[in-house]
Amino acid sequence: MTDPVTLDGEGTIGEFDEKRAENAVRELLIAVGEDPDREGLRETPARVARAYRELLAGNHQSPEEVLTTTFDLGHDEMVLVKDIEIVSLCEHHMLPFHGVAHVGYIPAETGKITGLSKLARLVEVFARRLQVQERLTTQIADSLMRILEARGVIVVVEAEHMCMSVRGIRKPGAKTTTSAVRGQLRDATTRAEAMSLILAR
Numbered sequence: 001m002t003d004p005v006t007l008d009g010e011g012t013i014g015e016f017d018e019k020r021a022e023n024a025v026r027e028l029l030i031a032v033g034e035d036p037d038r039e040g041l042r043e044t045p046a047r048v049a050r051a052y053r054e055l056l057a058g059n060h061q062s063p064e065e066v067l068t069t070t071f072d073l074g075h076d077e078m079v080l081v082k083d084i085e086i087v088s089l090c091e092h093h094m095l096p097f098h099g100v101a102h103v104g105y106i107p108a109e110t111g112k113i114t115g116l117s118k119l120a121r122l123v124e125v126f127a128r129r130l131q132v133q134e135r136l137t138t139q140i141a142d143s144l145m146r147i148l149e150a151r152g153v154i155v156v157v158e159a160e161h162m163c164m165s166v167r168g169i170r171k172p173g174a175k176t177t178t179s180a181v182r183g184q185l186r187d188a189t190t191r192a193e194a195m196s197l198i199l200a201r
């Protein structure tokens with residue numbers, strides 16, 4: 001058993017209980033009028049449980065774990081990784097929202113930077129949880145400020161929510177953009193420069 005992960009202001013999350021998840025999916029199949037023992041559904045509870053384990057893997061990872069590799073390159077200008085694909089699950093409907101995240105930061109004065117892939121890994125840590133897009137965006141920004149002691153951070157997430165496209169209001173194609181800007185990137189000129197890089201195709 002690993003210790004439950006403490007989420008910033010969001011309580012704690014315990015272990016993933018695969019057997020319990022399987023039983024719950026079996027119950028859900030019965031609740032919607034299906035026969036969970038028919039040929040095509042026999043393995044479904046186990047498959048769905050494994051899928052949720054994967055989609056919620058970030059519950060058991062911390063941002064500190066993935067931002068371990070740092071280099072002191074003395075680089076003190078902005079570093080920006082664009083178009084990091086994300087798939088997350090909205091906490092209201094447990095349906096996916098998917099799109100891209102753009103993550104930029106101005107390193108600490110010491111020039112402490114991290115590996116580029118670590119920025120994408122950081123995004124994964126927070127995307128693979130039950131989320132709302134706003135919290136996903138701010139958690140990425142706040143952890144970069146805290147762990148890398150960055151002087152500034154900008155995170156922009158653009159996503160389509162399945163709960164808005166396949167059910168409810170049914171507006172496929174509607175995109176939601178959220179941003180979080182911290183430190184020196186709040187400065188109007190620096191922020192405008194970052195936004196023009198993010199928007200450039």
Ligand SMILES: Nc1nc2c(ncn2[C@@H]2O[C@H](COP(=O)(O)OP(=O)(O)OP(=O)(O)O)[C@@H](O)[C@H]2O)c(=O)[nH]1
Pocket residue numbers: 090091092131132133134161163164168169
């Ligand atoms: N702000 C925000 N809202 C979200 C996100 N994901 C889903 N939602 C919204 O959460 C709201 C939940 O509203 P409710 O009225 O409780 O649920 P509902 O009856 O299923 O709502 P409808 O989707 O309007 O049918 C909906 O408006 C969703 O669009 C997100 O990441 N951020």
Ligand SMILES: [Zn+2]
Pocket residue numbers: 090091092093094095161163164
């Ligand atoms: Zn939703």
